[in-house]
Amino acid sequence: MAPTGSENRADIAVIGAGPAGLMAAAAAGETDPAAGIALVDKNRDIGAKLLITGGGRCNVTTGLDDLRAVLAKYPRGGKFLTSAMHRFPPSAVREWFESRGVPLKTEADLRVFPRSNDGRDVVAVFERLFASSGRTRRFLGHGASGVRRTDGGFAIGLKDGGVVTARRLVLAAGGQAYRHTGSTGDGYAFAEALGHSITPLAPSLTSLTTADAWPRRLAGVSLARA
DSSP: OOOOOSOEEEEEEEEOOSHHHHHHHHHHHHHOTTOOEEEEESSSSSOTTGGGGGGGTOOOEESOOOHHHHHHTOTTTHHHHHHHHHHSOHHHHHHHHHTTTOOEEEOTTSEEEETTOOTHHHHHHHHHHHHHHOOEEEEETTOEEEEEEETTEEEEEETTSOEEEEEEEEEOOOOSSSGGGTOSSHHHHHHHHTTOOOOOOOOSSOOOOOSOSGGGGGTTOOOOOO
16 A cells, blocks of 8 residues: 555556556556556555456457457457457457466356466466566545546545646546445546536446246356357
């Protein structure tokens, strides 16, 4: 946990230490090793949501390499993802993690997991990267209370009263799914404060509530689509 004071300066600030925020901070540090990076999250540890993906095993990416087929799986976001998917396709994601000490396996349904079946191995990659670079300061357990533009970039207010200033800002605060992991919709308010508009929101996944108790016995069972 980085100490807070009246002001903490960075070249790049990332709000959110989930999968997107961790990858953004890691990529920024690898692209410009001299850059000072501030990683802000309300949780005391990084990767809270990452650790619950794939039932705790961490579904890293897909084993499907046909990008058209991958993008077709995102009917509402395929066009938006096209550029990023070509710059960093699933094959590159797999290579990135394996070259950093996480052997992967591709299962029959083409989901890719650590061979260890332990998502903590994926989080450990980022822990090692941030520790070895010495250029990423982590402001954990504080959370951002607000953001605003400044003459030199951006200022992020912390809930403990501190401030982080940076020339560049990455918002990776997540949506409102799994609110217990810290994704409580703050990112929408931050984006609006910076002049962005928010389109109508809709869930990609949702729970089903039944009057009968027997479905509870089926928790965790996956079925192939007919």
